[in-house]
Amino acid sequence: MTSLLLVEDDTVIRTSLGMALERYGYRVTTAADGLDGLEAARTGDHDLLLLDVMLPGLDGISVCRSIRETSQVPILMMSARGDGLDIVAGLEGGADDYVVKPVDLPVLVARIRSLLRRATFARTPAGPGTGAGAGAGAGAAVLEFGDLSVDTGALEVRRAGRRVELSPTELRLLLEFAAHPGIVLERATLLRNVWDYGWDGDSRVVDLCVQRLRRKIGAERVETVRGFGYKLAVT
Structure with a gap:
């Protein structure tokens, strides 16, 4: 229970x-x-x-x-x-x-x-193929973004070789970005895919979670695209 x-x-x-x-x-x-x-x-x-x-x-x-x-x-x-x-x-x-x-x-x-x-x-291995909710399978991989590595099979994140501890929400947010590197994701999309909101809720929850994620993986790693949303920097 x-x-x-x-x-x-x-x-x-x-x-x-x-x-x-x-x-x-x-x-x-x-x-x-x-x-x-x-x-x-x-x-x-x-x-x-x-x-x-x-x-x-x-x-x-x-x-x-x-x-x-x-x-x-x-x-x-x-x-x-x-x-x-x-x-x-x-x-x-x-x-x-x-x-x-x-x-x-x-x-x-x-x-x-x-x-x-x-x-x-x-707590469950996942693959990057279909976004943050993807299940384990052949799509699992270690994705590299500069000094940031995201192991989508083991669900481990490392920065400069050191493990980064993320909350479940922060992890799902990062995996959503990693599944769409370099692509701008609107706040409404993130609310649906990460928070499971079936409606366009208060986007502050996205903005503040992005801020927390930036503090852990590097501020430069998640870019703001004003008027649209966020994207994961791939260089």
Whole structure:
């Protein structure tokens, strides 16, 4: 059974949301503040974390950053503010995606399933032939882009010979670029192929994940094509 950790300080939301997710077949562990949530994340074996941004003791963004120091577990942030400040901060802190409260349960479950698919993919060998969702097979290869190497069979990324640790979302994003080297990919395309959004969602999630990816593989490796999207530099 898939295990979720829900960190939410509001008792009503924590209880009702936990029960609702259990009805969808998930095993849900809860924590009521940031410090307990961080401890539970470090000591428990969870498949995905749901973090509220505004938490007592230690805010959700700080929890996210601390977890990212040692783990690439999928993290979904929940924000009650619609102005985007929490969203940007959460994504910059290492979250994979976000939802805005009050949470629409079907949307939340769809985001959870999408993140879990990415995490499963990141543990499964893949080939570059048909984009980030490709399965293992004859198409697997080690792709070289300057000092960056992408092993699509072992799902390993190295920069100047050193292994680069990527979150499942960052890995899928890089593999999508590597499957189309030198080709401009629009944000809407990346949202569909990497985040599994069936609609043109908030493109900030793409932009901020690209920023995180650049910090790990080199800023010059992913080029911005203004007004269109991004492409992987091939020289």
